Amino acid sequence: MRLLLCLLLLLPALASADPASYAEREDVRAFVAEMHERNGFDNDELLHLFAQAQSLPVVIKEIQPPAEPGIRSWQLYRSRFVEPRRIRAGAKFWQANKASLARAEAQYGVPREIIVGILGVETIYGKHNGHFQTFSALATLAFDYPPRAALFRGELEALLLLAREEKRAVLDYRGSYAGAIGMPQFLPSSIRQWAVDFDGDGSIDLSSPADAIGSVARFLAEHGWEKGGLILTPAKADGSRIGELLAEGIKPQRTPEQLAAFGVTANDAPPCPAALIDYVTPEVPTSYRLGYNNFYVITRYNRSTFYATAVYELAETVKAHLTPRP
Incomplete structure (x- = not known):
């Protein structure tokens, strides 16, 4: 009897700890209707996807600005990125991908060292691409993080379109807590707009060094990089x-x-x-x-x-x- 009473007392807490499925929420259903109207997605298929999405509180924790911002320090910031491990990894990456780097520089006018610098700062050349399921991360930010909901609903739409274009399962994408994917950490909208199949295998894979190299070079070129210009x-x-x-x-x-x-x-x-x-x-x-x-x-x-x-x-x-x- 005493055990039953304890269980009954726990039920409200357990219920509140288990939020409703995204598929059951009105705001998500409105988003699904928009995706059907604007892009021709099947309502039931999208609701099935959202029923599988998980709310990820850690994503919101990671993206929120700190309650007490740290003191701005260039020397401290620099020490995190211009350090022996990244320098060694950068040299190794450069040597292993000479041909792709040279071709990207010739095609887009972006120096190979700048491409190497970006990939090193972003993910240490693919060592830290992120492990979050991209669909769940973006759903969490799109529907449970009001300050930037509009941005991440746009990225969620871009991910759905990207998966359809690539004929790939939406739930297979993995990346950062903010929905960035691959070695160069492109958001889905950036992948659709700037990423290239630089290795010519018929698909864009930003965990591929060649595709990452070409995509970074194209991004910078399209944003106005001047060949031979000062930095x-x-x-x-x-x-x-x-x-x-x-x-x-x-x-x-x-x-x-x-x-x-x-x-x-x-x-x-x-x-x-x-x-x-x-x-x-x-x-x-x-x-x-x-x-x-x-x-x-x-x-x-x-x-x-x-x-x-x-x-x-x-x-x-x-x-x-x-x-x-x-």
């Missing part, structure tokens, strides 16, 4: 107007003469537009560089200037590692 150059910044310049953002728009009026100078700066980029580290004087068009293009991959600079520095370090010394 970053060191700069000196003094004066009371530096804050104004930084507030303008990272899109290159100031000539050397205009930058000088703000107290910013750089040795042998070309006449092309640049933006001032700052590198803050606690208890260390802030350093500055000028970012040119190709630096801005890298930030289209990830909006962080720290990210783009880590890609650039890892790229240059791996390249130097492979360059014979005199």
Whole structure:
């Protein structure tokens, strides 16, 4: 009797811990109706998929900004990516994929070291592609994370379209907690728009080094990469107007003469537009560089200037590692 009473008391808690299937929710059913109307998906097939999707609280935990943001530190950030393990892995990846890297550079104009830098920062050349079921991760973010629900409903739609185009089971895709897939961590919409079958096997597989290499190169080229263009150059910044310049953002728009009026100078700066980029580290004087068009293009991959600079520095370090010394 006592055991039965305990079980009865536990029932409400157990029920609340087992949320309704996504297929039973009105917002999901409305999404399914939209997918039928807009893309011709079968309602019952989609509801069957959503009945199999799992709500993943860890996904929401991972994507939420920290309650107390950490102190911005370029030196700390850099140490996570420009470090011996990634440098060695980058050199090994470069050697193993020389032909694909050379072909991507010739076809898209993007230096092979930049491609290597991005793949190293993103996943250490496929070592950390992610293990989450992409459909469940995106469903969780699309329907249980209101701040970015619109974005992730769009990615969920893109995943469904991608699976149909690739004749692949939707539930087979695996990736990051945010729904990014493969070695270059493309979201489904980016795969549909930018990814390429660079190894010519008839399908796009972003766990394939060749497809990853070609897809990264195409992404950067389509976002305005200038062959042979500058990326970053060191700069000196003094004066009371530096804050104004930084507030303008990272899109290159100031000539050397205009930058000088703000107290910013750089040795042998070309006449092309640049933006001032700052590198803050606690208890260390802030350093500055000028970012040119190709630096801005890298930030289209990830909006962080720290990210783009880590890609650039890892790229240059791996390249130097492979360059014979005199």
